[in-house]
Amino acid sequence: xxxxxxxxxxxxxxxxxxxxxxxxxxxxxxxxxxxxxxxxxxxxxxxxxxxxxxxxxxxxxxxxxxxxxxxxxxxxxxxxxxxxxxxxxxxxxxxxxxxxxxxxxxxxxxxxxxxxxxxxxxxxxxxxxxxxxxxxxxxxxxxxxxxxxxxxxxxxxxxxxxxxxxxxxxxxxxxxxxxxxxxxxxxxxxxxxxxxxxxxxxxxxxxxxxxxxxxxxxxxxxxxxxxxxxxxxxxxxxxxxxxxxxxxxxxxxxxxxxxxxxxxxxxxxxxxxxxxxxxxxxxxxxxxxxxxxxxxxxxxxxxxxxxxxxxxxxxxxxxxxxxxxxxxxxxxxxxxxxxxxxxxxxxx
Amino acid sequence: xxxxxxxxxxxxxxxxxxxxxxxxxxxxxxxxxxxxxxxxxxxxxxxxxxxxxxxxxxxxxxxxxxxxxxxxxxxxxxxxxxxxxxxxxxxxxxxxxxxxxxxxxxxxxxxxxxxxxxxxxxxxxxxxxxxxxxxxxxxxxxxxxxxxxxxxxxxxxxxxxxxxxxxxxxxxxxxxxxxxxxxxxxxxxxxxxxxxxxxxxxxxxxxxxxxxxxxxxxxxxxxxxxxxxxxxxxxxxxxxxxxxxxxxxxxxxxxxxxxxxxxxxxxxxxxxxxxxxxxxxxxxxxxxxxxxxxxxxxxxxxxxxxxxxxxxxxxxxxxxxxxxxxxxxxxxxxxxxxxxxxxxxxxxxxxxxxxxxxxxxxxxxxx
Numbered sequence: 001x002x003x004x005x006x007x008x009x010x011x012x013x014x015x016x017x018x019x020x021x022x023x024x025x026x027x028x029x030x031x032x033x034x035x036x037x038x039x040x041x042x043x044x045x046x047x048x049x050x051x052x053x054x055x056x057x058x059x060x061x062x063x064x065x066x067x068x069x070x071x072x073x074x075x076x077x078x079x080x081x082x083x084x085x086x087x088x089x090x091x092x093x094x095x096x097x098x099x100x101x102x103x104x105x106x107x108x109x110x111x112x113x114x115x116x117x118x119x120x121x122x123x124x125x126x127x128x129x130x131x132x133x134x135x136x137x138x139x140x141x142x143x144x145x146x147x148x149x150x151x152x153x154x155x156x157x158x159x160x161x162x163x164x165x166x167x168x169x170x171x172x173x174x175x176x177x178x179x180x181x182x183x184x185x186x187x188x189x190x191x192x193x194x195x196x197x198x199x200x201x202x203x204x205x206x207x208x209x210x211x212x213x214x215x216x217x218x219x220x221x222x223x224x225x226x227x228x229x230x231x232x233x234x235x236x237x238x239x240x241x242x243x244x245x246x247x248x249x250x251x252x253x254x255x256x257x258x259x260x261x262x263x264x265x266x267x268x269x270x271x272x273x274x275x276x277x278x279x280x281x282x283x284x285x286x287x288x289x290x291x292x293x294x295x296x297x298x299x300x301x302x303x304x305x306x307x308x309x310x311x312x313x314x315x316x317x318x319x320x321x322x323x324x325x326x327x328x329x330x331x332x333x334x335x336x337x338x339x340x341x342x343x344x345x346x347x348x
Numbered sequence: 349x350x351x352x353x354x355x356x357x358x359x360x361x362x363x364x365x366x367x368x369x370x371x372x373x374x375x376x377x378x379x380x381x382x383x384x385x386x387x388x389x390x391x392x393x394x395x396x397x398x399x400x401x402x403x404x405x406x407x408x409x410x411x412x413x414x415x416x417x418x419x420x421x422x423x424x425x426x427x428x429x430x431x432x433x434x435x436x437x438x439x440x441x442x443x444x445x446x447x448x449x450x451x452x453x454x455x456x457x458x459x460x461x462x463x464x465x466x467x468x469x470x471x472x473x474x475x476x477x478x479x480x481x482x483x484x485x486x487x488x489x490x491x492x493x494x495x496x497x498x499x500x501x502x503x504x505x506x507x508x509x510x511x512x513x514x515x516x517x518x519x520x521x522x523x524x525x526x527x528x529x530x531x532x533x534x535x536x537x538x539x540x541x542x543x544x545x546x547x548x549x550x551x552x553x554x555x556x557x558x559x560x561x562x563x564x565x566x567x568x569x570x571x572x573x574x575x576x577x578x579x580x581x582x583x584x585x586x587x588x589x590x591x592x593x594x595x596x597x598x599x600x601x602x603x604x605x606x607x608x609x610x611x612x613x614x615x616x617x618x619x620x621x622x623x624x625x626x627x628x629x630x631x632x633x634x635x636x637x638x639x640x641x642x643x644x645x646x647x648x649x650x651x652x653x654x655x656x657x658x659x660x661x662x663x664x665x666x667x668x669x670x671x672x673x674x675x676x677x678x679x680x681x682x683x684x685x686x687x688x689x690x691x692x693x694x695x696x697x698x699x700x701x702x703x704x705x706x707x708x709x710x711x712x713x714x715x
Contacts, residue, residue, distance in 0.1 A: 039524075039638045044533035068641070166690040206689040210639055211535075211632040216437050220683035223430055237636060240538060244633040248554070248561070265535040265634075272539045 029059040029298070031291060032082035034075055034092040036118075038065040041263055042283050043093070045343055046117075049284040050091070053291050062087065069209065070167050072096040079103045083110055089294040091287055093118045097170055101126045113297055115290035115304070118283060119170055120312050129293055129304025130312035131286035135174035135260070136181075136190075138279035138317040139232075141328065142258040143182020145277050146230055148325035149256065153229075154184070160221040161193070161204040162214055162233045162242060168192050172234050175260050176204075179232045202228055207238035214241030222249060233259045236266030236278060243274045262320055262336060264344035270320050271333035277321035280336055284343065286315050399710045402655035402663060406670040406703070409653075413674060417681030425684050432560035438650075438676035439569045440465075440628050444643050445650040445668040446569075446576055447620035452651055453580070454613050455593040455660025456505060456512035461621050462643025463523035464497045466636075468625035470531045473635030476545035477536050483547045491622045497523060498618020502611035520644065531637040538633030551630025565627040572623070577665050589613055593660030649675060649696065653703040674699065 033050045035043035047063050054061035062085055064078030072095050080103070082090050090112055094100045097119050104114050104126055116127040124130055147154045161179075164172040168191075176193040180201075189195035194204045202225045207213035214233060222228060222245065231246070233239040239259040246252040252274075259266060262280025269275040296302040307314040318339070319330035337344050398405055418426045444461050451458040468490040476486035497519065504515035541548050551565030580586035588609045591599040600606045629635055654671025656663025675696055682692045 039528050039533055039641075041533040041535065044528070166688070166693075203686060204689075205683060208641075210641070211634055211636050212440070212628070212639055215632055216679070217683070219433050219437065220680055223424055223433065223680070224684050224686070237535065237638060240535065240634045240636070241632050244538065244552075244631075247633075263535070265537045268537045268540070272537070274537070274539065 029057075029089075030085060030087045031057075031059050031061050031089045031091065031294070032078075032085070032087040033061060033063040033287065034078045034082070034090060035063070035065045036069055036093050036095050037067065037071070040069075041265070042261065046093075046283050046287045049343075050287045050291065053288040057291065057295050059089075059295075066095045069164065070095050070169055072099045075100055076103050079107050083107055083112060087112060088298065089113045089115065089291070091115045091117055091290045091294070094121060098122045113294045115294050116312075117286035117290050124311045128297065129290065129306075131290045131315055132312050133281040133283075133286075133317055134310075134314055135171045136178035138260050138281060139175040139178025139180075140182035141178075141279050141317060141319045142232070142260065142277050143179040143184075145182075145319055145321060145325050145328045145330065146179075146256055146258055147183045148328050149276075149323065150230070155200075157183075157200050157230050158202055158225055158228045159183070159200050159230045159232065160202050160218070160225075160228045162207050162217050162221075162231065162238050163193055163204055164209045164234050164238075165206050175234050176232065179258070183230075207233070207241070209235050209237050211237055211241035211244070214238030215245045216241075218242035218245035219248075222246075222251070229255050231255055231257045233257065235259060236261045236263050236269065236275065239275050239278075240265070240269060243269070262318070262340075264337075264340060267320060267333050267336045267340065267344065270322060270336070273322075276323065277319060277330070280318045280320045280331075280339075282315045289313065289315070395710060395712070398706075402657075402707075402710070403667040403670060405706055406653060406655045406667050406674065409699075409703075410670050410674050410677065413677050413681070417677060417685070421681060421684045425681060428559040429561065430680070430684075432562055432566075434673065434676045434680050435566050436561075436563055436631070437680065438672040439563070439566045440624055440631055441643065441646050441650055441675075442569050442669050442672045443572060443620060443624040443627055444647040445654075445672050446572055446665065447617035447624070448644075448647040448651050449654075449656055449663065449665050449668045450576070450580075450589070450613055450617050450620070451512070452648075452656055452658060453589050453593045453660060453663055454610055455596070456610075456614075457516065457648070457658070458501060458512065458614070458617055459516040459644045460497065460501060460520040460523055461617065461624075461647055462640035463520050463527065464494060464618060464621040465624040465628060465643060466640040467497070467523045467527040467530070468494045468622040469628050469635050469639070470527050470625075470637055472548055472625065473536045473541065473545075473629065474531060476548055477540055477635075480544070483545045486545065487547070487626065490625060491619060494618040494620075494622025494625070495615050496618070497621065498615040499611065501618070502614030505614065506607040506610050527637050531635070533637055535637070536635040541629065541633070541635065548626065548629045548635075549633060551627045552633060553630070563630065565630045568623075568627065572620070573665060573669055580665055585609065585612070590661055594662070646675070649700055652707070653699055655703065655707065657707055658704070671703075 031054055051061055066074040075095055101121055107114050114127050116130040118132055120130045120132050121127050163176055173193050177187045177190050180187050180196055185196055185198045187196050205217035207217050231242055233242055236259045239257055243257055246255050256276045259275050259278045262278055266278050270278055293304040305313055320333055320336040321330050322332050324330050447461050448458055471493050472486050472490040475481040476483050501516055501519055504510045505512050552563055554561045554563040588604045591604055592606055596606055650672035651668050653674055654667030656667055678695050679692055
């Protein structure tokens with residue numbers, strides 16, 4: 001028994017050494033990518049794009065992720081580990097835009113360039129540069145589309161709001177309030193979702209951003225009010241579950257289901273009519289542009305850019321729908337797939 | 349079995365630090381007499397009864413919560429359709445809960461059930477849809493993965509002698525990582541599965557009758573419970589499972605092949621997880637690697653709310669189904685009543701604490 005234990009220990013140690021053996025040479029530049037989670041396809045793709053960019057820049061990429069959406073503690077560890085691994089640049093998608101600031105300040109004080117992608121810090125200038133989607137604008141786009149598509153019926157709309165979590169995650173709140181604003185509903189408090197009092201809102205429920213969460217929430221909403229005809233979902237995973245629930249009661253054809261993200265699966269769902277419209281974001285550009293800007297800063301001392309009128313670089317949003325509405329600029333699902341390029345080869 | 353030998357009971361009393369319920373009431377001379385069981389004591393008789401039928405507690409809670417929400421929400425809640433909806437909403441967790449009950453009865457715990465379920469669903473979906481594998485083969489492969497996952501858990505517990513909590517804490521992370529690697533984090537959308545591999549969604553098909561909508565998945569889940577009930581209560585293997593959970597050493601001395609039975613229980617649980625993965629695809633239509641993150645804890649919730657003891661050996665399979673239903677009724681009822689999602693979690697938390705408190709109270713009978 002003892003010898004078996006010993007041999008196992010030796011075996012595990014050998015594997016670890018092999019895995020760790022591929023360490024960087026002394027003069028190689030190290031970039032670190034820290035994402036919110038490992039499981040979200042967006043971050044899987046972001047990591048792949050960052051790997052490709054690292055090759056192009058001739059640097060080594062190390063990557064970390066939080067355990068769940070909102071997991072700040074893992075990202076604190078990741079920043080410390082990046083610094084001790086000798087990273088010169090950190091590109092982070094922060095889980096908690098306020099709580100992570102002290103660690104980012106410490107990293108910059110240690111001479112590391114910190115770039116933020118997707119969720120701007122509070123305050124924004126705590127980072128060297130920021131690349132993000134204006135999530136409020138993304139929500140606003142689908143809100144405007146829904147309103148224009150409904151036309152006169154918008155004033156009697158029955159709207160279900162499917163959010164991610166009760167934790168009031170920044171993006172979740174911004175998308176929700178953006179949608180309502182685009183639809184023409186007054187939002188008294190933009191810091192939280194659910195502050196509006198418009199009678200057209202049937203209610204809010206949370207989905208954890210997963211299909212089964214979206215499905216259960218949608219089923220319960222329909223029980224509460226069977227006349228629901230507009231459904232906002234904060235991401236396409238929960239939209240797929242909501243669509244399943246609508247289909248089960250034969251409402252999939254006459255309910256406008258809108259979402260945000262523009263993942264490959266999401267564009268696919270727009271194409272096959274599961275989702276009416278979605279707001280597409282360009283996260284891969286966020287990560288790769290941030291890496292490029294960091295490289296420029298190292299080489300030439302160039303100051304990272306910002307979009308005029310904003311304090312970050314707006315990576316842009318495009319409305320994806322196969323049913324364009326007057327006055328709301330959009331692209332078709334085919335065009336969206338083309339824009340995604342190799343990223344969505346599997347899905348098409 | 350309820351221990352009725354007064355001598356051993358007195359020993360237990362002297363050894364146990366838990367205060368007797370009678371100790372709080374009555375005079376000192378009565379406390380000496382409390383070593384004898386007084387069958388006329390109402391509390392004690394109730395305890396006896398509930399101890400013999402652990403499902404009664406949870407079934408009572410279920411009925412009470414149905415009535416309560418019926419009164420609060422009104423006709424929207426109290427319809428055959430809404431009840432069938434709740435059944436659908438708890439189907440996946442009930443299947444996983446059956447696997448969890450099996451393991452908890454052996455005085456173990458399986459934290460890897462949710463991750464294994466999603467891994468099996470992903471294996472099914474990726475092979476049948478992306479790789480064009482024949483559907484039957486992809487499904488069989490997923491069951492093989494489920495059995496293998498269970499085997500690894502079982503061997504870690506019996507041969508490497510890790511506590512089940514630690515062993516499955518490890519495999520939970522391993523299975524989840526494998527699932528993300530195998531799927532590339534990508535969702536396979538429902539429509540593509542319908543086109544390429546419709547049999548993966550077979551458990552989502554439904555029949556309507558008497559205003560209810562029952563899915564094939566729900567019917568299968570009920571069938572699984574009936575089968576498992578028979579196995580656990582009417583076969584030697586089932587009795588061995590109970591015996592191991594109650595007292596492993598005694599079971600070994602009585603001639604039960606403890607290691608082999610334990611491994612087979614974990615493998616069986618793994619197979620049920622694969623089945624749950626298949627049912628999950630039927631329920632949500634798509635294959636999503638992000639699913640089931642909390643399924644392990646949700647299944648443990650169903651088991652403890654259903655009155656199965658976390659210490660093994662005592663519990664009821666149907667209690668788990670009732671436990672899952674209680675949670676489902678709470679979620680659905682609170683949502684229909686317009687209660688903030690935040691307080692839904694609060695209510696479920698209270699449920700768990702109360703359920704285990706009752707369980708402890710009953711255990712005072714048979715330490």
